[in-house]
Amino acid sequence: MALPPGAFATADDEARPALADEIDQIIKDGKAANAFWGVQIRALDTGEVLYEHNPQQAFLPASNMKLLTSATALDALGPEHRYQTTLYFDGEIDGSVMRGDLILKGTGDPTFGSSEMAGTGDPLGRWAQALAKMGVTRIEGRLIGDDDALSDRFYSEGWDVDYITRQSSRLIGVSVGGLAYRDNLIRVNLQAGEDGAPPQVTTAPAGYLDVVNRATTSERERGRAFDIRRSFGDEEITLTGSVPSTYSGTLHMPISNPTRFALQSFQADLRQAGIGVNNLKAADIDHLGEKPSTEGARVLFRHFSPTLAKILRVVNKESNNFYADQIFRSISDSGTANASERRVKKLLEKAGAATDAISIRDGSGLSRKDLVTPAAITKLLDFMTSRPASESFEASLARGGEPQTTLQYRLKGQPVRAKTGSLEFARALSGYTTL
16 A cells, blocks of 8 residues: 555644654554555644655555646646637538538537536537527538647556456546547446347447447346457447346446547537538548638637636546546647646646656556655645645545545544545545644
């Protein structure tokens, strides 16, 4: 077990030796005696280190990486920052027919069409209905996805390959992109069939994901024994094994290409609204010989995300990996992991932390190439208390025992604001407390 920093604290001289003895006893005794520990406790008022154990050793931070992502995003973008997604039209309108280019341009908004934040709704569906109400009956030309705000490397270096090929989860293995939509997830609904027959499978939105159904329905009433494999880099899943006769459930499968997913979803929404799109061809802007400009194009619709401060509450309190990775890429001009790493390290250096041993490959902490020292996190936490966004940063952290957060069943009643972290063979907890 790795516990990168513990917490900031204030403590009197008499309490300090007792605190050190108690922590030493935890480290030396019990089931974690053979673990590799890293702890640093620093007083906010003086900056004095009250306790430390391997403070400069680099550990897997797990989801404590989200603290670095959040702090850097607040510093770089500001708590009131809102991501924009815009639909442009460059062409002509002939009666009820639009001819030309529809350009859907993203800025890396993780909440666009997301189900993880109340009030975001489905912008693409609303826009399709609005076009129909404006009298549009057919659109001919190109539907172009502009995802250039972030790089086209959808997965982070150091992720376990099983995150991508074996997981059926909205929590990990979700691709990152400049034009994200619906959390880059597709719903797969399974319903048991007759004994020995394949289960019924539907997807939402329909028609995007190819499903190879080799599973069967068993006569047993309980026990899920089926497996899902995703083909790397394409939109196909294979179901094997069996489901019980009473099974009915929904899985959330990450998609491989966010831009293609957003474009095809919008085409489906336009059809649903009664608008003909047979001659509207979807294209990623990176696949065009000459990239169209939006400089002279007409803005049809523009969607603004919730503020960054509100988004970060989901990132840290609920430990949303997808949101964190989207935000991490968006803090650099090029939208690459390397550039974002430099941005985070620059902030750590401003906080007085050494960065030589630090490695940052994503914003969520899922990468096993992420390495952070306890001293760097305590320096950052201390530094953030004096920054303009300090209130937003602290408000993004869960209180002890706070419902529907990662601290729901931990530290209830304690004066704590903290971020948890968990990977196989790694545990982390960092934040603020009062002793």
